[in-house]
Amino acid sequence: MGDDADAIKRKDLERAVRHLNMSDVDLRDLLLQLAARVIALTEELDRRGDGTLEKAVDALVPEALVQIRKADLGHRVQLASPEDKYTATPSTPPCDELMPICQARCCKAFTFALSTQDLDEGVIRFDYGRPYRIRKRDDGYCVHNDPTTHACTAHAHRPAVCRTYDCRTDKRVWADFENRVLAPEGTRNEPRDIDFAERARAVASALYIEDTAVKNGGND
Ligand code: SF4
Numbered sequence: 526m527g528d529d530a531d532a533i534k535r536k537d538l539e540r541a542v543r544h545l546n547m548s549d550v551d552l553r554d555l556l557l558q559l560a561a562r563v564i565a566l567t568e569e570l571d572r573r574g575d576g577t578l579e580k581a582v583d584a585l586v587p588e589a590l591v592q593i594r595k596a597d598l599g600h601r602v603q604l605a606s607p608e609d610k611y612t613a614t615p616s617t618p619p620c621d622e623l624m625p626i627c628q629a630r631c632c633k634a635f636t637f638a639l640s641t642q643d644l645d646e647g648v649i650r651f652d653y654g655r656p657y658r659i660r661k662r663d664d665g666y667c668v669h670n671d672p673t674t675h676a677c678t679a680h681a682h683r684p685a686v687c688r689t690y691d692c693r694t695d696k697r698v699w700a701d702f703e704n705r706v707l708a709p710e711g712t713r714n715e716p717r718d719i720d721f722a723e724r725a726r727a728v729a730s731a732l733y734i735e736d737t738a739v740k741n742g743g744n745d
């Protein structure tokens with residue numbers, strides 16, 4: 526990587542500040558909604574006075590928490606597992622053979638969080654606007670992916686997920702791996718939960734608008 530790739534640009538800092546501001550606004554709004562719900566529930570429990578509703582709510586909280594955390598993954602600060610990536614067992618897809626077909630879709634289609642090990646090494650770049658996910662170029666590829674060859678320019682330091690990921694069984698990449706038929710771009714694994722997915726989409730949409738505004742107005 527050259528100096529230019531290492532430099533923190535004004536638009537990086539602007540995106541980081543906007544991310545913090547938006548997270549703060551979103552968090553406050555969510556807290557107010559939760560506070561309103563707790564007050565309403567408490568009043569209803571008081572009114573009923575038999576404890577049945579309280580038990581029913583207690584039973585539902587764990588699953589609701591799982592769903593909320595799942596929906597929140599889209600914009601919360603993320604860090605991957607601190608396990609040592611150099612001792613991870615690498616996957617062995619035949620990348621040299623597949624690359625002319627897939628054009629390194631794994632380095633374009635997916636985003637993932639770096640680990641503290643990656644951050645401490647300071648080689649793999651993260652997205653300042655979405656800490657600490659892998660940094661992408663405007664074409665969607667990871668910044669460490671060579672635009673011409675699609676090889677990884679940071680191969681020796683690549684994150685754990687890059688070492689262990691195996692596309693061959695991933696239906697988001699291959700519709701039919703044996704016959705080398707790619708899945709349509711944007712293919713997902715599972716349908717998302719309707720209510721929480723709606724909120725996640727709204728946040729993603731707001732972040733996209735912010736990204737566009739910063740890209741159009743930022744100075745390189
Ligand atoms: S670090 Fe390398 S292997 Fe991992 S996504 Fe980026 S280019 Fe691909």
